[in-house]
Amino acid sequence: MALVISRRTSDTKFHDRVSELSGQEFMKCFQCGTCSGSCPMGDHIDTFPRKIMALLQLGRMEELSELNTPWVCASCHTCMVRCPRGIDITKVMEALRLTRLRQNVNYVEPSNMQPEEIIDLPQIALVSGFRKMTS
Ligand code: SF4
Ligand code: SF4
Known part of the structure; x- marks a missing residue:
């Protein structure tokens, strides 16, 4: 871009x-x-x-x-x-x-994630992502 x-x-x-x-x-x-x-x-x-x-x-x-x-x-x-x-x-x-x-602005909002998105992700990726992208 x-x-x-x-x-x-x-x-x-x-x-x-x-x-x-x-x-x-x-x-x-x-x-x-x-x-x-x-x-x-x-x-x-x-x-x-x-x-x-x-x-x-x-x-x-x-x-x-x-x-x-x-x-x-x-x-x-x-x-x-x-x-x-x-x-x-x-x-x-x-x-x-x-x-x-x-x-206090999240880049990724966990509550907006869909179950089908979450189910395929390894737990460690979710935890790492939330640590990096949420306040
Ligand atoms: S941050 Fe370093 S490598 Fe990047 S453009 Fe500037 S001087 Fe070059
Ligand atoms: S640290 Fe980030 S910006 Fe630097 S090369 Fe790696 S991915 Fe690119």
């Missing part, structure tokens, strides 16, 4: 919160795209990690909150290992999830 960076106003508080939660200096990102080229979840995410970093640098909370990338990220650490600026992008993705979960 193509991502258009709009002229919405920058949210510096959001920028600072993600920086504090992740402990990462994402302003060091120079948009080389190595993380995006390495991501195994490329076919499933709305936008690549490089664009996530660009939106963060611009403080674009609204655009970021509409993307599935932080939730689909498998925390495989490939991007972190390959980033020439030493940014732990996995921690940035986790911080993005936390900003939403700490507002």
